Amino acid sequence: MxxxxxxxxxxxxxxxxxxxxxxxxxxxxxxxxxxxxxxxxxxxxxxxxxxxxxxxxxxxxxxxxxxxxxxxxxxxxxxxxxxxxxxxxxxxxxxxxxxxxxxxxxxxxxxxxxxxxxxxxxGGHATSEPGSGSDAFAMQTKAVEDGDHWVINGSKTFITNAPIADVLIIFASTATGEKRGFGGGLSAFLVDMDTPGVSVGRPLHKMGLRTSPTAEVTLDEVRVPATAMLGRKGGGAAIFNSEMEWERSCLFACHLGAMERQLERCVTYAQERVQFGQPIGNYQAVSHRIANMKLRVEMARPMLYKVGWLKDRGERAVLEAAIAKLYVSEAYVQSSLDAVAIHGGYGYMAEYEMERMLRDSVGSVLYSGTSDIQRNLIARWLGL
Ligand SMILES: Cc1cc2nc3c(=O)[nH]c(=O)nc-3n(C[C@H](O)[C@H](O)[C@H](O)COP(=O)(O)OP(=O)(O)OC[C@H]3O[C@@H](n4cnc5c(N)ncnc54)[C@H](O)[C@@H]3O)c2cc1C
The missing domain is CATH 1.10.540.10 (Acyl-CoA dehydrogenase/oxidase, N-terminal domain)
Structure with missing residues (x-):
């Protein structure tokens, strides 16, 4: 190695x-x-x-x-x-x-x-809908073939970049009859945002990651040519799963970087902040919190990079990506809570960054599949 x-x-x-x-x-x-x-x-x-x-x-x-x-x-x-x-x-x-x-x-x-x-x-992508989040394959957005075009109807929510996007990959059901589920006819379409019938709702106000715009997207009789289909008809699930492997590794590598900065900030603060006549880092309650933050960073890194290593060898890494995503997101939230605690009242104040990092971190246990969904995925791989 x-x-x-x-x-x-x-x-x-x-x-x-x-x-x-x-x-x-x-x-x-x-x-x-x-x-x-x-x-x-x-x-x-x-x-x-x-x-x-x-x-x-x-x-x-x-x-x-x-x-x-x-x-x-x-x-x-x-x-x-x-x-x-x-x-x-x-x-x-x-x-x-x-x-x-x-x-x-x-x-x-x-x-x-x-x-x-x-x-x-x-650009961005749109799978989530008001009635289907974790259960993405229950989506109601439908695309119906009409000659050499597809007509898409439905509504999407929580779509990152939607207010500023020029193009979104829209996932829609192209299933006919009762066919549903993983192999059941989800397809992906490249939809230009200026296509008639596409409308973006007002930006959603979020707990964190507020500088990243998010909105609902409505598709009302949106006609796109057959050439707008990404991949093959019914191939949406494979595209979605491929995306998730990348997102669960690379986006969460970004979160790992944030955890490293947070750790350094906490070490510096614990060295400089004096209470009861000595730096607070001398108190085990504080130094052990920081030691745990370091532990999380060191555990997160190999989990994440194993996904990259497997993918570079041309192998699938569905299980490893789920494990890494689950671990990093929960570690990020826990370390963000610790960072606020270490900074005391200053940790709660906007100018000290720690409160923003905490708010930013919470989304990570939700997007790219919630923690529960990652645990379901891991359990399934174990045969449960
Ligand atoms: C900041 C942010 C950005 C996002 N960006 C996008 C985007 O760009 N495009 C997009 O399509 N979506 C996006 N999403 C949506 C995100 O993918 C969904 O929020 C997520 O998949 C969860 O769906 P939901 O919110 O409908 O929750 P639900 O699926 O309703 O889940 C609610 C709760 O039930 C639990 N639960 C549900 N089903 C199960 C089960 N089978 N077993 C155990 N527990 C279960 C969940 O874990 C959760 O705790 C974004 C979300 C956030 C927060």
Whole structure:
């Protein structure tokens, strides 16, 4: 086993951290309060190549392997105080660009990837609906074939990037009759947001990740050509599962980076904050909390990178991605609670970042499948 990063990975990591400090962090408290998306920061991420990490050079990307993508995302999470912006970047990469890259036709790749990589287009994906979240295969959105077109009707909710998106991958049922479930006729469509019948609701006000815009999307008699279908008819479940492997590893590598920054901040604070005549880090109640935070970071890293390693070998990593996602998200929330406790009253105040990190972290146990759903998945792999 070789745990060392390559020289290129180390350099890229440093470049991203420096970039994030310089370009992404100013004004984050105000943006969080106003729920404002940092479009300029997003474009700066594109300029650095972050929006094209896994995309081959022929479409304008960097063509990196999975582990290198994870290193980059860990660096972004570590450097960027604006986790909402990092979330928007991740959403575009793993739920829009990757599916196009893996399942798209050459024409679809040519049409979308170069502009997504430069940030000229913003994308995302839409599976969740008011009545179907965890039970994604119960979705009511339907696509019906009409000559050489499909007509889509339905409504989606909690859609990241929707208020700023140019294109969304919309999942819809193309099943006929009673056929449902995993193999039961979910399909994915590339839907341009200016297509007649597509409407985006007002942005949803969230607990955390407020700088990442989220909204409902309604599809009313949306007509798209047959060429808008991504992958094959009924192939939506496979696309969704492939996306989730990437998202559960790379997005959560970003969260790992945030946990590392949080840990460093707590160590510094525990060294500097004096109560009862000595630094609070001298009290075991505080130092053990920090030791537990360190433990979580060290456990999270190999779990995540194992997913990247497997994927780079061309292997599936459904189980490993579920394990990593579950562990990292719950560790992130617990460490965020610890970080607030270590900072005392200051931890509760907006300018100290810890309260924002706690709010940001909570979403991670919900999106990409809740913790319960990951446990169900793991149990199923164990034959239960
Ligand atoms: C910040 C954020 C961004 C998001 N972005 C997107 C996006 O871009 N696109 C998109 O499509 N969706 C997005 N989502 C939606 C997300 O995928 C769903 O919230 C998630 O899948 C859970 O669905 P739900 O909210 O309907 O909860 P439900 O499925 O209703 O679950 C409610 C509770 O019941 C539990 N539960 C449900 N079924 C089971 C079961 N079988 N066994 C055990 N427990 C169960 C859940 O774990 C949970 O605790 C986002 C969500 C958040 C918070």
């Amino acid at each position: 070789d745990f060392a990063l390559t020289e290129e990975q180390v350099l890229f990591r440093k470049q991203i951290v420096d970039f994030a400090h310089k370009r992404l962090n100013e004004g984050v408290v105000e943006r969080d309060e106003a729920s404002t998306f940092d479009r300029a920061g997003f474009m700066a991420c594109a300029e650095l190549g972050l929006l094209g990490l896994p995309v081959p050079e022929q479409y304008g990307g960097l063509g990196l392997d999975v582990v290198s993508c994870m290193v980059a995302m860990e660096a972004l999470g570590y450097g960027a105080a604006d986790q909402g912006l990092a979330f928007a970047v991740n959403t575009q990469l793993w739920t829009c660009e990757l599916p196009i890259l893996k399942f798209g036709t050459e024409a679809q790749k040519q049409r979308y990837l170069p502009k997504l990589v430069t940030g000229e287009l913003i």
